[in-house]
Amino acid sequence: MNKTRKKIIINEILYWKKARLLPEQYCDYLLALYSEGEEIEVKTRDGKNTFLRMLPYLAIAIIVIGAICLTNFTQLPFKMQIAISAAAALLLLLFVYLFSSRKPLMQVSLIGASLMILAATVDSVEGFAPKNNTVLYSSLLANCLVWWGFGRKLSLLYFTIAGILGTVVICFFLARIAFKF
Template sequence: MEQKRKEIIINEIKYWKQTRLLPEQYCDFLLALYTEGNHNNDVDQPTKQVPTWAVRFTMILIGIFLPFALLVIYFTELSFVLQTLILSLFVIICLMTVLFFAQHKMLTHIALIVGALSLLLLSIRACDVYFSGSTTALAITVICNCFVWLLIGWRFSLMYFVISGVVGIILLFSSFFI
């Protein structure tokens, strides 16, 4: 087997071991097989795993943010400043969660989705307050959010963000020209 292919397989097995996709004994066996017994466990740095309960709790908490954000925006008489502060807090918490889990080589789709939708709500609400009744400002706001979705989809290789961004841009342009 060629060396480059072996390195790719060895890196994948190390990733499986790190993320616990396979039991550690299986990964050690496969590493010994592909490195022909030259693999040294002391070379690998131990990875600190995030507890499963912490991930689940965070995802449930973030999953509650979006309905709460909708409630704050559409069904309360809070001032614009307070609504903006609450939605900005939601976006920041989702961003921090994504960055934390990305640092641990985990991707949390719920945090990305809720953060993107909260940012859309925040930007549309701000556009509504500052540019009341301006369809051009609203269209620019929506297209900026679609480009952010495209960027997130491209950066994290998430097809649903890319599709959402493209469909949003197509729908926006078709609503103006049809």
Template structure:
């Protein structure tokens, strides 16, 4: 095969790998096949840059910020819920950004979203019922849902968070 044709094919395979049209292993195999095992000089960019680190840190800070706004401010209840939902939307936006990037393997954004949802659920149930048992049941149901979703999706972080939270709520209710 002519050298020019091989170079064109190799560039196409690299574009497939970059745009994820084929799994990385297949592209690596095809690159090794067409380069005859010589390897390809790929310009590897650092996948976790300063903007992503800042975005990840900001996303993690949304969870305690939500807790602080709901529990330690004198804002009216509607304003607290509005701010909590704004934080939830920001966290969902961060999750969408992180889901497109392979550099962030740990599902931090997903756990932050679920944590904010748990805080919102706790506050809304407390506002509506003012009964600690109903609040505990709502929390327990949500954490059990995390465990079930983590088990079905084979997400060990979500499953572990759900199990640990469920055990803690049961311990809190018993004692």
């Protein structure tokens, strides 16, 4: 067999192994067979490519951490805090839309957006209805039900569990307020 044909076959087997189209032991056997015992050079990714792949994750982290720091550790008016949390949530929801084809990145964006929506909800309740636990618990319950819905619709187990557990805990506290026990 000529060298170019052998190289094409070996590259195809490496692709099968990487994409897990065949079990790993089959790919290893075929590689040993076609390479005739020679060492196979596997290309690795360079650092620049890895940095570019991690850049969206870094942007998400900066948005979430920046918004949390601006809303919790500064003396901004509560309307400004709500606006910052809402803007961060909208930006992260835009990331969810843009990265919907890249599942891990979409999930990280969705988690960040959920946290920012939760922060905006708590800030707005504290600003418009201070010390009113019923309104706070009701808005938190709405957030948990949305998480539960997203978890079911997108088949995200952690959102489903967070929604269910949050709903149970909040219903307990709402019952405690209603029945004063």
